Amino acid sequence: METRALHKRYGDKEALRGVGLAVRPGEMFGFVGANGAGKTTTMRIVMGVLEADSGEVLWQGRPMTFEDRRGFGYMPEERGLYQKMRVAEQIEYFGRLHGMSPAAARTATHDLLERLGLSERAGDPIEALSLGNQQRVQLAVALVHDPTLLILDEPFSGLDPIAVDTLAGVLAERRAAGVPVIFSSHQLDLVEQMCDSVGIISAGRMVAAGPVDEVRAREGRRQLKVVVRGAGPGWADDLPAEITHQNGVHVLRAAEADDQAILRAAMSAGTVEHFGWEQPTLTEIFREAVA
Numbered sequence: 001m002e003t004r005a006l007h008k009r010y011g012d013k014e015a016l017r018g019v020g021l022a023v024r025p026g027e028m029f030g031f032v033g034a035n036g037a038g039k040t041t042t043m044r045i046v047m048g049v050l051e052a053d054s055g056e057v058l059w060q061g062r063p064m065t066f067e068d069r070r071g072f073g074y075m076p077e078e079r080g081l082y083q084k085m086r087v088a089e090q091i092e093y094f095g096r097l098h099g100m101s102p103a104a105a106r107t108a109t110h111d112l113l114e115r116l117g118l119s120e121r122a123g124d125p126i127e128a129l130s131l132g133n134q135q136r137v138q139l140a141v142a143l144v145h146d147p148t149l150l151i152l153d154e155p156f157s158g159l160d161p162i163a164v165d166t167l168a169g170v171l172a173e174r175r176a177a178g179v180p181v182i183f184s185s186h187q188l189d190l191v192e193q194m195c196d197s198v199g200i201i202s203a204g205r206m207v208a209a210g211p212v213d214e215v216r217a218r219e220g221r222r223q224l225k226v227v228v229r230g231a232g233p234g235w236a237d238d239l240p241a242e243i244t245h246q247n248g249v250h251v252l253r254a255a256e257a258d259d260q261a262i263l264r265a266a267m268s269a270g271t272v273e274h275f276g277w278e279q280p281t282l283t284e285i286f287r288e289a290v291a
C-alpha cells in the first residue's frame with residue numbers, strides 16, 4: 001500500500017501537504033504525530049471514507065479500487081458499533097457486509113471472540129460492555145473477514161496492559177500472515193517495540209519515515225551516556241557535553257565526541273557506573289522532528 005503526495009484541505013485549513021507513505025506486505029507501520037497532524041485524515045483517505053484533493057493511493061502498484069477496500073479491515077477513530085446489537089451478531093453482520101457467507105462469518109466470529117477473550121460476552125448488547133471491551137469488539141469487526149490490509153486508528157488507546165498484549169499479539173499474527181498493518185498511536189514505546197517501520201507526520205507533512213532501527217540510528221543522533229557517582233561539581237565543565245544531576249550521580253550526555261577523553265575525565269572524577277553510546281528513543285526523535 002502506498003500513498004503519494006496526498007493533499008487535503010478543510011476550508012482554510014491545509015490538513016495534508018503532500019503525504020507519502022508506503023507499507024509492504026507483512027510490515028507493521030506505526031503512524032505517529034501530534035494531535036491534529038493529519039493521521040486520521042490520511043487513514044480516511046486510504047479507506048476511501050474521505051477524498052483527497054490531489055495525490056494517489058496505490059494498492060499493489062496500481063490505483064486502489066472499491067473492491068480492494070472491501071477486503072481491508074479498518075478501525076475508525078469514531079469507532080461506530082451499533083450499541084443495541086449483540087456482540088456476536090454485530091461481528092457476524094460486518095463479516096456479511098464484507099461478503100462472507102453466514103456460516104463463515106459465524107465461525108470467524110466464534111474464533112475471534114475466543115482469541116480476544118470475549119466469548120462470555122457474545123450475547124450481550126454492545127452498550128453493556130466496558131469501553132475496553134467495546135474496543136476489542138471493534139477490533140474483531142476489523143478482522144472478521146481476514147483482511148488483506150489492516151488500518152487501525154489509535155487501537156491501543158484506553159486499553160489495559162493485558163488488552164494491549166492481546167491486541168499486539170493479534171496484530172503480530174496478521175503481520176506474520178503477510179498482511180500490511182498500519183496503526184496510529186501516541187504510545188511511542190509500543191510503536192518502538194512492535195513496528196518494523198514508522199512514519200512521523202507533523203502539520204500535514206511526513207518529517208521522518210523508515211525502518212524503526214534506521215530512523216533511530218540516523219547519523220549524528222547517537223549519544224554518549226555516562227553515569228558517574230561521587231564526582232565533585234564542575235568536573236565536566238570543559239567537556240563538550242550536557243550534564244544533569246540525579247540522586248548523587250552525574251549523568252553526562254554528549255553527541256559525537258572523543259569518548260576516550262570523556263572516559264578518562266569521568267574515571268578521575270568518580271566511580272563510572274555506566275558508559276556507552278546509545279541511540280535516541282523514538283520519543284526523543286519525535287520531539288526533535290515535530291519541534
Ligand SMILES: Nc1ncnc2c1ncn2[C@@H]1O[C@H](COP(=O)(O)OP(=O)(O)OP(=O)(O)O)[C@@H](O)[C@H]1O
Nearest residue numbers: 010013014015033034035036037038039040041042
Ligand atoms: N471535518 C473537519 N473539518 C475541519 N477540519 C478538520 C476536519 N477533520 C480534521 N480537521 C483538521 O485537520 C487537521 C488534521 O486532523 P486529523 O484528525 O487528521 O489529525 P490527527 O493526526 O488524526 O490528530 P489526533 O492525534 O488528534 O487524532 C487538524 O487541524 C484538524 O483540526
